[in-house]
Amino acid sequence: MNSPEPGAARGAPVVELTGITKRFPGVVANSDVNLTVHAGEVHAICGENGAGKSTLMKILYGMQQPDEGSISVNSSPVRLRNPQDAIQAGIGMVHQHFMLADNLTVRENVLLGAEGLHGIGGRARKRMAELAGQTGLHASPDVLVERLGVADRQRVEIVKVLYRGAKIVILDEPTAVLVPHEVDALFDTVRSMQAQGFTFLFISHKLDEVRAIADTVTVIRRGTTVGTADPKTISSRELAEMMVGSELPSPETRESTVTTREVLRVHDLRLDTEGSARAALDHISFAVRAGEVLGVAGVEGNGQTELVETIMGMRKASSGKVELVDAGGQARDLTRLGTLARREAGIGYIPEDRTRHGLLLTQPLWVNRILGYQTRKPVASGPLLDISGARKDTERIVTDYDVRTPGIDVPAGALSGGNQQKLIVGRELSGTPVLLIASHPTRGVDVGAQALIWEQIRLARAEGLAVLLISADLDELIGLSDTIRVMLRGRLVTEADPATVTPTELGSAMTGAGETDAAADGPDVSAVSESDGEQS
Incomplete structure (x- = not known):
């Protein structure tokens, strides 16, 4: 990941939260939290999941009311009774779980409730086009949101916030769905917007990213502010200790438990895309063995979601076969079975989007x-x-x-x-289960939850579980996987050895770096070998 240039110098306080306390039945979400955010800075809020970060941001966005404490925006006391009050105060929020209507188009989602700002005609289209370019949203404004990938949904959310005139932007886990080069692009956008006078509250559990993008970091532990730090002088390990009191976890798997017994067989799987000459899945073949974690890497939108959903029976394959093999070597054809029958056959499923x-x-x-x-x-x-x-x-x-x-x-x-x-x-x-399909299993979780999930996957693998792992976290893929396959334009194009491949090499393979033309089979990357896509 590239380190961005330092942001603009801090201005006057634009947000001040003083003594914020919020109670729910059986739990105190925030207890006497104090936070000061200055104009033109990226102010990161770090803490474990459940530490109270999201509750605090919902209070600032008017979605929750504090039981105690006060809020000032631009040095003036405010009462934010609802999100409309926050928007009028110049505050926008991009939620981790997107607030979009899947059955509406991109344009309709952006305009909904904001028709009075720029009308619904030419001025509105011009403003949306400007913001789409600024945020890297390339999807047509007329496409239904339900057809977009997770990364593009996030960009639509950002456009919505900017369209409504926000100058203080809350980004809740904005990089959870992005691969490294997309993170760099987002950070470039944030820095560019800083130069135009925007202020950001950046909520994240990824400490290296916090240190790369933030000007100031505030750490919350179990609902209480425990300190503020300069990301340029504090290490990730020190930040982790502030958050959870322990060292950073590692996904590294040191010993092999891979057996010769195949558990999942996918043969010549194809999924055609309506209205497109290119298949979403183009003759995919592979096997996952007992005690093996097979990692699949790929830039968002290259077929990983379709692969998982076709194996799970959520999409109907155009051709090919999906088989589950029992301990005695008997293969059961799942291709025509529904999702419940596949789960009953022994498939566990951690979905890409938990909500x-x-x-x-x-x-x-x-x-x-x-x-x-x-x-x-x-x-x-x-x-x-x-x-x-x-x-x-x-x-x-x-x-x-x-x-x-x-x-x-x-x-x-x-x-x-x-x-x-x-x-x-x-x-x-x-x-x-005999097979676990884990799609982004640690997306949007803190370092403590991440460590627990990694350990549970390692333990299950050691007991003979076969795991198909889809992840945008390259360190996670390299650390947990026994073998890594790369998906590009609906095909399995390369195979990488986690023991030797680097995140940079894997990222190059994912983007097709080294291809000589659009029809090339795969990237020419050292430590990443060519694969014909056939089952080994």
Whole structure:
């Protein structure tokens, strides 16, 4: 990752939070938090998931009301009763979980509720085009949001905020969906906007990124401000110790547990794209063996999501075969089965977007434990649900996976993102799967939750679990994987050895660096070998 140039000199305070306290039943989310943000700076807020960062930002954006404390914007006391008040005060927020209507176009999402600013005609289109260029949004304004990848959805959110005139922008885990070169592009945009007078509150658990982009860092631990630091003089290790009191975790796997027994076989899988000559999946073949983590790297939108969803039965393959092999070597063809049948066959699934495909946010934790397992013990007894069993096992998951919650009757939407993710990981590994499909398993979680998830995957791998790992975190891919395959334009184009490949080399392979033309089979990168895409 390139280090950006230093930002503009700090101006006068534009946001001052004093003595902010917020209580919920059974938990104090914020306790006497103090924060001062100066004009023209990128001010990072760091802390574990559940430390109170998101609650604090929701208070600043008018989504929550503090029980105690005061807020000043541009040295004037304000009462932010709702997001509209925040917008009128010049504050915008780009949420980690996007606030978009999937069934509306990009233009409609941006204009919705802001029709009076620039009209709905030529002036509006011109302003949107300017902002799209500024933020790197290349999607057509007429495309439905449901057709966009996660990275483009985020860019639409940023355009929405800027369109409404925000000068103070809250970015909640903005790099969670981005690969390194996209992070560099985002940081370039942020620095450029700083020069134009914008101020940013940057919420992140990625300490190297915080130190690269921030001018000031404030650390929150268990709802309380514990200190402010200069990212140019503090190390990532010191920041981690401020956050969680421990060293940075490492995804490194030191010993091999790979066996010769294949568990998942994918043969000649193809998924055609409606209205496009290029297939979303172009004759994909590979196998995952017991005790193996097969990592798949790729820039967002090159087929990783389609691959996972086709294996899970969420999309219907145009051709090809998906097989699950039992311990006796008998292969079961899953190609025509539905998602539930595939899960019952022994596939665990950590989805790319936990709020869309992993949880029922309005339902309590014990109900979410049942999802995908409603026909199996301990949450089912014959044809009936076993509510007592579901509750008891949810309590076990909460304990074993350190899910920080007042109780199992709390709705999943009340948990922080990291605790939601730990609940999902606990649920999926509790089903004794033979294959785990883990799609961005540590996206948007802090260093403590990240370490726990990595350790659980390592332990399950050592016990013979086959893992298909999709991740935009190259250090995670290199550290956890036994083998890495690279996806480019719907094809598996290269294979890399995690023991020798570097993040830079892997990033080059992901972007097709070294190709001589658009039809080239794959990048020419040392430590990354060419692959014909056939099953080995």
